[in-house]
Amino acid sequence: MRNRSGGLYTAPVTVWITVFFVVPLAIVVLYSFLEKGLYGGVRYRFSLDAYRALANPLIIRVAWTTFRIALVSTIGTVLLALPAAYYIARSSRRTMLLVLIIVPFWTNFLIRVYAWMAILGTNGFLNSILLSLGIIGEPVRFLYNQWAVIVVLIYTSLPFAILPLYASIEKFDFTLIEAARDLGASRFAAIVRIMIPNIRAGIVTAILFTFIPNFGEYAVPQLVGGRDSFMIGNVIARELTVTRNWPLAAAMALIITVITAGGMVVYSAANRTRGRGSGRRV
Amino acid sequence: MYQTPAIAGSPVLTVRKNVLTVRRNVLTHQRKRDILVDVAPGRPNTRRRQSGKLKGSEVRIDGVDKAFGEFPALIDVSLTVKKGEFFSLLGPSGCGKTTLLRIIAGFETPDVGSVLIDDVDILPIPPNRRHVNTVFQSYALFPHLSVFENIAFPLRLRGLGEKVVTQRVESYIELVRLHGQARKMPSQISGGQKQRVAIARALINEPDVLLLDEPLSALDAKLRQQLLIELDTIHDSVGVTFIYVTHDQQEALSVSDRVAVMNLGRVLQIGAPFEIYEQPADEFVANFIGDTNIQPAVVTSVEGELSRLDAEGLGPVVVTCDVPPEPGHTVRHTIRPEKIRISKKRPEGLAPNTNILQGLVDERIYSGFQSKFFVELPSGYVIKAFQQHARFLDDGPEIEWKDPVWVWWNANDGYVVTPRGGDE
Numbered sequence: 001m002r003n004r005s006g007g008l009y010t011a012p013v014t015v016w017i018t019v020f021f022v023v024p025l026a027i028v029v030l031y032s033f034l035e036k037g038l039y040g041g042v043r044y045r046f047s048l049d050a051y052r053a054l055a056n057p058l059i060i061r062v063a064w065t066t067f068r069i070a071l072v073s074t075i076g077t078v079l080l081a082l083p084a085a086y087y088i089a090r091s092s093r094r095t096m097l098l099v100l101i102i103v104p105f106w107t108n109f110l111i112r113v114y115a116w117m118a119i120l121g122t123n124g125f126l127n128s129i130l131l132s133l134g135i136i137g138e139p140v141r142f143l144y145n146q147w148a149v150i151v152v153l154i155y156t157s158l159p160f161a162i163l164p165l166y167a168s169i170e171k172f173d174f175t176l177i178e179a180a181r182d183l184g185a186s187r188f189a190a191i192v193r194i195m196i197p198n199i200r201a202g203i204v205t206a207i208l209f210t211f212i213p214n215f216g217e218y219a220v221p222q223l224v225g226g227r228d229s230f231m232i233g234n235v236i237a238r239e240l241t242v243t244r245n246w247p248l249a250a251a252m253a254l255i256i257t258v259i260t261a262g263g264m265v266v267y268s269a270a271n272r273t274r275g276r277g278s279g280r281r282v
Numbered sequence: 283m284y285q286t287p288a289i290a291g292s293p294v295l296t297v298r299k300n301v302l303t304v305r306r307n308v309l310t311h312q313r314k315r316d317i318l319v320d321v322a323p324g325r326p327n328t329r330r331r332q333s334g335k336l337k338g339s340e341v342r343i344d345g346v347d348k349a350f351g352e353f354p355a356l357i358d359v360s361l362t363v364k365k366g367e368f369f370s371l372l373g374p375s376g377c378g379k380t381t382l383l384r385i386i387a388g389f390e391t392p393d394v395g396s397v398l399i400d401d402v403d404i405l406p407i408p409p410n411r412r413h414v415n416t417v418f419q420s421y422a423l424f425p426h427l428s429v430f431e432n433i434a435f436p437l438r439l440r441g442l443g444e445k446v447v448t449q450r451v452e453s454y455i456e457l458v459r460l461h462g463q464a465r466k467m468p469s470q471i472s473g474g475q476k477q478r479v480a481i482a483r484a485l486i487n488e489p490d491v492l493l494l495d496e497p498l499s500a501l502d503a504k505l506r507q508q509l510l511i512e513l514d515t516i517h518d519s520v521g522v523t524f525i526y527v528t529h530d531q532q533e534a535l536s537v538s539d540r541v542a543v544m545n546l547g548r549v550l551q552i553g554a555p556f557e558i559y560e561q562p563a564d565e566f567v568a569n570f571i572g573d574t575n576i577q578p579a580v581v582t583s584v585e586g587e588l589s590r591l592d593a594e595g596l597g598p599v600v601v602t603c604d605v606p607p608e609p610g611h612t613v614r615h616t617i618r619p620e621k622i623r624i625s626k627k628r629p630e631g632l633a634p635n636t637n638i639l640q641g642l643v644d645e646r647i648y649s650g651f652q653s654k655f656f657v658e659l660p661s662g663y664v665i666k667a668f669q670q671h672a673r674f675l676d677d678g679p680e681i682e683w684k685d686p687v688w689v690w691w692n693a694n695d696g697y698v699v700t701p702r703g704g705d706e
């Protein structure tokens with residue numbers, strides 16, 4: 001009796017997860033093991049063609065580019081987010097500052113990316129400032145390369161890194177910093193040796209919240225990237241809409257999913273060891 | 283045998299405004315002190331002085347003011363802690379003890395005044411370069427490091443070799459008696475053990491001064507007593523200057539060489555524990571340290587050392603003062619409960635200048651080694667008198683609730699103190 005009503009309560013969630021997560025994932029897995037249809041779609045015949053196609057050096061190079069862009073943008077994001085989160089957590093006006101962090105979300109993502117195009121464009125804001133200051137003689141082409149992608153990715157990821165970092169720094173006991181200073185640590189040593197290890201959960205969350213979406217990014221390289229910044233997301237889109245190799249698109253999507261899941265495993269493992277270290281505080 | 287450190291020390295170490303008060307008191311009670319000195323030899327506190335193993339530094343605080351916004355946390359604090367001394371800052375919560383400690387450690391800067399360690403101005407030196415270490419009230423152990431690594435932390439910062447580190451850490455683990463706990467994480471040990479780790483960690487750099495901010499306040503009473511004795515032992519063996527903050531007068535009195543009593547940001551009195559107790563500088567100190575009977579009293583007449591007062595609730599009383607109060611002034615008369623004798627029979631052959639009053643036992647609290655009597659006088663005032671049960675058979679007939687009794691004390695045991703203290 002109790003079991004049945006329990007099942008009843010969880011039914012909506014179960015339906016939700018099944019319809020929007022399990023079924024699509026199953027379709028992706030299934031498609032990746034089928035033959036491609038002539039004009040897109042699939043033919044229901046088992047095949048490993050898609051996985052063989054993954055070994056294509058072009059795709060491997062794109063995967064490597066994608067990894068590099070995701071990694072560099074993640075490092076940049078976390079390095080910027082750490083001091084920002086620290087400052088907010090120590091500030092007396094933290095509510096206002098947090099709101100300011102969140103406000104850009106009220107604007108559509110694409111519009112924010114277009115705003116960056118307006119800043120970085122050849123006739124853009126940045127170029128006109130540099131020109132008027134005489135730092136450069138003629139406009140620099142900031143857009144349509146890897147660095148433009150990385151800058152915009154850092155911008156879009158910052159709030160996702162700042163918020164978890166803020167949450168863990170907020171909980172951090174700053175008398176530990178004083179204790180470290182008292183025992184002979186410089187300001188820097190106290191932060192590196194004492195604060196960083198104790199806010200590890202926040203740092204890992206910030207890394208995952210940045211790396212995972214950036215690894216699967218499609219729109220930003222599409223809009224501000226160039227030849228050198230073609231990412232897996234763009235290849236998937238091309239295979240779905242232009243080249244029309246759906247099994248290959250599915251196989252690549254699956255790879256991204258596996259990497260994401262791997263990240264989550266690392267995350268929970270990191271949290272578990274942390275729990276053993278500092279948990280059960282009185 | 284007794285080196286009378288307190289006589290030399292007292293007048294120097296005072297809040298300026300109280301210099302006169304304290305000095306007067308010291309003079310006033312000079313004769314009483316002579317008696318006390320006879321009683322005092324062999325105190326554990328004085329033994330340490332003769333060990334000659336003093337590695338610590340002298341800390342001199344001079345005219346320090348510190349305000350947080352409008353709020354004055356410290357007002358004109360001056361005191362000198364001697365080399366190797368176990369010095370306590372005693373006062374109620376919020377009186378500025380932690381603030382003073384943080385100034386010495388380098389986490390706060392005074393608005394005015396100076397802090398010197400062995401005659402060197404330390405205010406420009408950042409906390410990590412001061413030879414001062416702190417045992418924090420909240421322990422402040424690093425949760426991600428084991429007991430061993432917590433204690434080793436200061437050595438690791440200095441990049442010492444593994445062998446030296448292990449050897450040093452182990453000797454300090456020995457000192458604070460933490461055998462077998464080295465591999466555990468801070469979350470896996472008890473409060474008392476955490477405090478030992480904090481003490482070892484603070485001592486391993488061999489600081490000149492160790493600051494302890496209510497290190498025992500989070501522990502239960504029995505453990506507190508035990509750790510206090512251990513702290514005293516550790517102090518004896520390392521010879522470092524200890525500045526110990528507490529709001530618990532029992533703690534301060536039992537281990538300190540000298541105590542500074544603070545209230546509302548000021549130092550009211552500095553002296554050896556028995557001075558603080560036996561010769562309180564003002565009403566606040568008298569009330570804060572131990573139990574006492576204290577009443578406003580008007581000085582009626584003065585004959586040499588003997589003053590006659592009209593005390594509220596007691597009526598006319600006599601009290602000895604070397605420096606007599608001004609006739610007609612209102613002062614406070616105070617008498618400690620354990621100095622009052624109590625009996626059902628009127629005592630005979632009393633010494634001259636004994637105050638004797640009659641009353642009814644309003645309440646009696648029996649606590650094994652002593653009984654506390656609350657005796658209601660005809661005026662309605664309830665006076666406290668504590669009777670020690672040292673000689674079971676000599677105590678005379680058992681005194682019960684509602685018994686009419688006599689209470690008496692010698693003029694030498696009463697004190698005159700200035701009203702209030704700290705809050706003007």
Ligand SMILES: Nc1ncnc2c1ncn2[C@@H]1O[C@H](COP(=O)(O)OP(=O)(O)O)[C@@H](O)[C@H]1O
Nearest residue numbers: 350353355373374375376377378379380381382
């Ligand atoms: N950083 C601070 N900002 C504002 N007020 C403070 C600060 N630190 C201490 N105070 C105030 O100063 C007074 C003394 O505090 P503290 O030195 O911690 O007292 P104690 O240690 O004797 O309990 C308290 O009233 C406290 O509220």
Ligand SMILES: [Mg+2]
Nearest residue numbers: 376379380495
């Ligand atoms: Mg305090």
